[in-house]
Each structure stands twice: as C-alpha cells, then as structure tokens.
Amino acid sequence: MSVSGVQNSANDNSAYGGVADNGGSDLNGLFLQLLVAQIQNQDPLNPTDGTEYVSQLAQMSQVQSMENMSSMMSQNSTLIDNLQVLSTAGLVGKSVMVQTNKIEVSDQTVEGRLTLAHAANTVTVSIKDASGKETSLELGAQEAGQVNFSIDPQELGLAPGNYTLSVVTDTGEKSVPLEISGTVNNVRIPLEGGAALLNIPGLGEVPYYQISQFGGNADSNKAA
Template identity: 30%
Template sequence: MDISPVTAPAASSAEAKSTAALSSDFDTFLSLLTAQIRNQDPLQPADGTEYAAQLAQFANVEQSVRTNELLAQMSAALGAGSASDVAGWIGLEVRHDGPVTVAPGRTTRLHFDIPEVADRAELVALDAAGAEVMRRPLDPDAAHLDWHGGDGKGGQLPDGIYSLQVEAGAGDQALAPRPVRSFARVDEVALTAAGPELILDGGARIAPDRLDLLRAGA
C-alpha cells in the first residue's frame, strides 16, 4: 500500500498560491503564443509541431515547479531532527529518482513520463562522474521499462551505480530531460552533516527528498 509522505496542513495553502501563480503564468504564455500566431508570416506559417512542442515545454516547467514544491514540503516536514523518523523506513520500499544499481541478475523497473507530443525518446545513463555511458531508444508511448543495464543493442553496462534520465523530442524540438523513477528497499540510514541519507539495497545512496512514495517491502 502506498503511503503519502506529505500531511502538513500548510501544504494546501502553499499549493493554492502555487496554482494561482501557475495559472497566471499559463495565461501569459497563451497570450504570447496567440500573439506569435497572429503576427506570423502568412506565406511562411510556423509548423504546428513547433507550437505543440512549446506547450509541452511549458507543461514540463509547470510539472517541475509542482514537484520541487512537493519535495520542499517533504523536506520541511522531515526537519533537521528527523533521523529517528527516517530510520523507521528501513525495510520499506521507496520510489525515487536517484541512482540505479546494475548488478548480475538484477532487473529494475524504470518508471518515466514521456510527453504525449514526443515522437522519439531515449534512456540516457550517466556514471558517477556525470559522463554519458549509455543511450538507448525508448518507445515514446511507453511508461516503464524492465532494465538490467542493457543498451538495447546487445551491449551491457559494467556493474555499478548509474544516474538515469529520459531525453525526448518532437520534430526538430528537443524537450526538457525527464526524471526516471524506480523502487528500491531501504537497508540503512546514514547520518551525515547534510542530514540523514538512505542507503538502498544495491548500495545506491539518496537523500530523503529524492523519493515520492513509500510502500511495504515485498
């Protein structure tokens, strides 16, 4: 059963203010888009795909703002003295957008949200230094992938821990990179100067604000 980590009463007030701000921004965006369409050269009209990509980009920004606010609320709810609360997550599974472990016999279900306007998408893996080490095509209509470290072409990443993201595009327009989320079990909680850190099965480490769901361990 999924457990919502945000219960603070103040969240509803903050969300209302955020919604009002985003609504205002969206109205401004539509006004600018309308003006752009009205003033375009009728002999060389812009491709409809370009407008769709602009709407998708705005939707990406809107979703990122909402996600960041949710994570900030979660972080505030945890507070500086929450190590004992986080320790209660040991043995639970968390859904997070942090690094993923590649190891023999290990398959991880990756979850992602590719914009409907996208006509292509790729899964990109980065090593600990942030260097790109793999890029494999994805079905732009897919919502998940069972991944064992393969590049989709017969190649295999070495055992290790990798950061993942989805890069998509619509026509000639590149869309903003999308996060990749996956479930992992919390094995330990480390206390660091920056606050508690979750150590997942497989060795990946994440801050509590990298997760958005908790569930009972399998």
C-alpha cells in the same frame, strides 16, 4: 539606561553576580542589580525621572521575550530532527521511489519511472557510464504521463559501476523527471549533521528529501 554615578558599582564583580558568561536567564537579575545601583547612586538634587525606569523595564521585557523565543525555536528544531530520525528509521525494509538521474549498477535489474509532459513517438533512456560510454534503452512510442522502464544490466551489457540517466524524445522535451525504485537497506545519520541518508540497492546513499514516493515500485505500477 543611564549609568552616571554607578560606574564603580558596575565594575564591581559582585554587581554582576558572576553572570557575565551565563545565558539569557540571568539577564533579569543583572538588570535589576544595575537598576538598584542606579537608583542608589542618583543625584538627590536631580533624581532620574520615573518614566525612564518604566522605559528600561519595558526594554528588558522585550529582551527576555526574544531570549525565550530563541530558546523555544532551538528546542523545536531539536524535536523536528528527532522526529525525522524516528520516521526514517521506520523506512528500513520498505519500498520507496527516489527522484534521481544516477544509478549504481550491479547484477540486479533497476526499476525506474519517467514522466512525460507530452506524448512522443520515440522515447529513449540514455545510460552513460563514468567514461562517457552511452547505452540506449528504447521505450518506443509513449503517451504523456508516467512511463515505467527496467534496466537489465545483463541484457544491455552494462558492467558494474555508476551511471547517469537522461531521456531523449522526438518532441525535444527537456528535463524529463526520472525516478528509481528500491528497498531501503538501512538509514544513516551523518555525524557532521544534515539530512538522513538512505542506503538503497541500485542507488547507494541518497538524502531523505529525494524520496518521491513511499511504498510501491515502478514494476507494480505497470499497466496490465
């Protein structure tokens, strides 16, 4: 939009109506004030072409549409966050399975599940503590698919602490998916924002998006 002859009006605080620091909802009023000032101060001997006003109005309409879309997206994001909080709150006391290779050992048995892409004659779950000491849980020969296992700290002589799991097979299969089951004790929403955190015995706090199964546990999936 041409501002020739309207600089004084544009610099006048009353022309802006005190909206310099306001949101996009005031853009329309500011635009109309500037447009009126432009018309009032145009050269009578060389008036502005009417099509230019139409073009300016069209551009303003596009700006308003973008502002409205941005506002709607922000509202939708807030709604999604609120729905996530409500859904995670409903998980308290429920059984879930979490895809992870880290566990917190206490005196309770940890139930887990791994998924093999190929059948193997020997399958071993490696349990490594923070110092690097490794304990092996032998699962023997297994068919391809889901394989359930239990980690009994007393039986394996595991001291309380944090451990990292990995799977070794005689087929050399890499990156075997691991899941650990547990019951959600509570849900915490980080004050700094981000995904909701679920407190699960044997796992500690894990992000909501690591859940791989709602309901059931590894023990209930064992074949009879």
